[in-house]
Amino acid sequence: MVHALREVRRVLAPGGILIDARPDSRVLAHAERGAQRFGNLSTNRTELANDRWADRAVAQVVLEKLFKRKRHGRFWHRIPFDSLAALRQYLSEHLRFVHRAQWVVNAATRRRYANEDFVIRRAVRYEILEVRPMRPGKLRSEA
Amino acid sequence: MNHNSVGDFGGVGKQVPVVSSSLRPDPLRELREWGGERLVRGKRVLDLGCGDGRFALGVASLASRVDGIDPDPEAIAAARKNARESGVRNVRFRVGAAQQLPYSEAAFDVVILSWTL
Numbered sequence: 001m002v003h004a005l006r007e008v009r010r011v012l013a014p015g016g017i018l019i020d021a022r023p024d025s026r027v028l029a030h031a032e033r034g035a036q037r038f039g040n041l042s043t044n045r046t047e048l049a050n051d052r053w054a055d056r057a058v059a060q061v062v063l064e065k066l067f068k069r070k071r072h073g074r075f076w077h078r079i080p081f082d083s084l085a086a087l088r089q090y091l092s093e094h095l096r097f098v099h100r101a102q103w104v105v106n107a108a109t110r111r112r113y114a115n116e117d118f119v120i121r122r123a124v125r126y127e128i129l130e131v132r133p134m135r136p137g138k139l140r141s142e143a
Numbered sequence: 144m145n146h147n148s149v150g151d152f153g154g155v156g157k158q159v160p161v162v163s164s165s166l167r168p169d170p171l172r173e174l175r176e177w178g179g180e181r182l183v184r185g186k187r188v189l190d191l192g193c194g195d196g197r198f199a200l201g202v203a204s205l206a207s208r209v210d211g212i213d214p215d216p217e218a219i220a221a222a223r224k225n226a227r228e229s230g231v232r233n234v235r236f237r238v239g240a241a242q243q244l245p246y247s248e249a250a251f252d253v254v255i256l257s258w259t260l
Binding site for chain 2: 003004007008010011012013014015016017018019020021022023071073075077079124126128
């Protein structure tokens, strides 16, 4: 990942920016019906590890003074489902989430509303990094 | 339900498979969240890990040029097909790896890693 970010630095013009946006696995996603939370959704271990590697890669190129951090933030993304069964099916095939929700309502409540509309609400993080000018005399291959 | 949050991809989670870029946020909404159209307006943009071109095609009307690159040939074929179907002319897609980008130095003003790292 660090090598890829160095390549990004190479192809960016002076003053150029890198935008890194990805699901925010530091925050639980939720299964919701209207405003009511039905369950929490965790990210699986493999993806958590991948996210940590990505964080370290970004930190590394900032440390190397190839980029400087400009701005970061988070927003919420909603994915709609027309039933609880559809949501469960989605989860069972998902590559990032664990395949079962941690329900915060009881089974009777889940059954009662099973055919209503649900959403998965997940956090998406972003960071904007700006290219730092190359230091004089620094070899191209080092950047 | 917050209409703004779901309206851009209305109901898509109900019909399409899990592994689909259409389950991701709408490109223009993502752009708004990041800071707005000014980030790419008139700029040379590289969408790194472009997949089927979801983001590249979504912002092409704002940018001067968009390049998309992805290691998956099938994704690039889909991106090219999507570009043809949408009539977008200022976007180019190619197969390639992030570790060895086939572009010259300083070729872009903006590089986007949207759900890539």
